[in-house]
Amino acid sequence: MAGSAQTSMRFIKNLSSPTPDAAPVFRPLIAAVLTILCGVLPSAGPARARLVQADLARVAAAPAPGARVPLDLAVTDARTDQATTLGRALGGRAALLLPVDYTCGNVCDPMLSMAADALAATGLAAEDYAWVLVGIDPRDDSAAARRMLKETLGQRAAGIRPLIASEAAVATLTAALGYTAIYDAGTDSFAHPAAAMLLTGDGRVARVLSPLALTGRDLRLALTEAGEGQVGGLADRLALLCYGYDAARGLYTPLVERILTVAGIATILGIAVLIFGLIHRTRRRAA
Template sequence: MGGPAWARLSQSELARVAAAPVPGAQAPLDLRVTDALTGQATTLGQVLAGHPALLLPVDYTCGNVCDPMVSMSADALAATGLAPGDSTLVLVGIDPRDDAAAARRMLADTLGERAASVRPRALIVSDEALARLTGALGYNAVYDPGTDSFAHPAAALLLTGDGRVARVLSPLALTGRDLRFALTEAGEGRVGDLADRLALLCYGYDAARGVYTPLVRRILTVAGLVTILAIGVLILGLTRLARTRAG
């Protein structure tokens, strides 16, 4: 594959990708949404139900790191020790072509039986509702028609019960302890520092250089190391078994 086949989005286009809510940013609680699990129309305010939530904008058919983001967010939320009703993992689809079935498939593939304990909410929104929500949250994604994918922040927005943005978190670096602390603050209505721009992207290739982004490269590196370690353990086990049988 040549460089032009890799370089889809320009550096200026990627620079527009951001999760940078302004101080006082608040999600519109009257936003009309559809619950992908029940098919019922509701509002974002009814989904939050006055409790803090980890809002995760995702592409339900993403081929990059949306699945790990959902899985790690669910694991961190479960590790907080908080009751499911005390906080909520809320997914919002950013691809207007994805339907409720795509959202359900993502949850089944990434969480499986864990979904029963975390009780995530997967939402489908219209183009207009999505634009309103992302505009209020300072969240911007860019569509790449060349790869039929979205370059979007690998970000989770922690909301207070009344919809204010308390923090912007990386779902790929969450721990149960840190998330519990952040949720406790959000439950008390406290808002953290929103000045930092989250730089990690969910996008398979660096469009400017035609290589994997640092985030995806790190994930692939870890996966490769785990594979090598597993092979080494297998070889060691087979060697010991052969020696045992020979003896």
């Protein structure tokens, strides 16, 4: 079983870093495979206890409409071991928040790596947004968080705020997010959703995205939307007119009707400008 688990982990790491040309094709497959492995791999090993289907059915990330994170939630910054609050970590910016298990060896590492790749591909400046991790296992300490960042991301982890929270604080945050993870004592691991929360500057949950199938375009659109005019440019806000959020897939998809409407308006405006220019030129020649 140990050899099988090691082989599976190598398979995950290979899948999490496809070649640029293959990435758009493989990402949906990666998402499906890793979501399955998240529930299967923790059972590898000598322990016999396993979560039953009823337990796994409770694993979800489904925030209520208008859900907000508690900005005054007491947490510890794992980089400095200093006490702070979730609000200070977010800094009033649009934020990507990932609940993670800092000692998870199955899905969290690829999830973190793919999110880092997607953020790098957005082309946004680091100061435009916040990237915050919150540990869902209150037994994990700052050393575990720093070790995960170093081993998974290396230099790419520079802008991340890894946070540690008490059991009560974790329960408060996950309840606010509608985020349910189930602990399996037999394997000493969590079955948890592979989900990334997009927050507005005031802590409202704007979107729930799939970090396992996330692209730079999707994340840029999500941060632009969550930034409420503070992130991205005019082109990004115009793009949001043509793309809609697909909650079932956790991605932004083209909206054909909107695209046709925008294209139609642009065509009419173009024709109007052309006619106006021709009339103006004709009058100037007549004068």
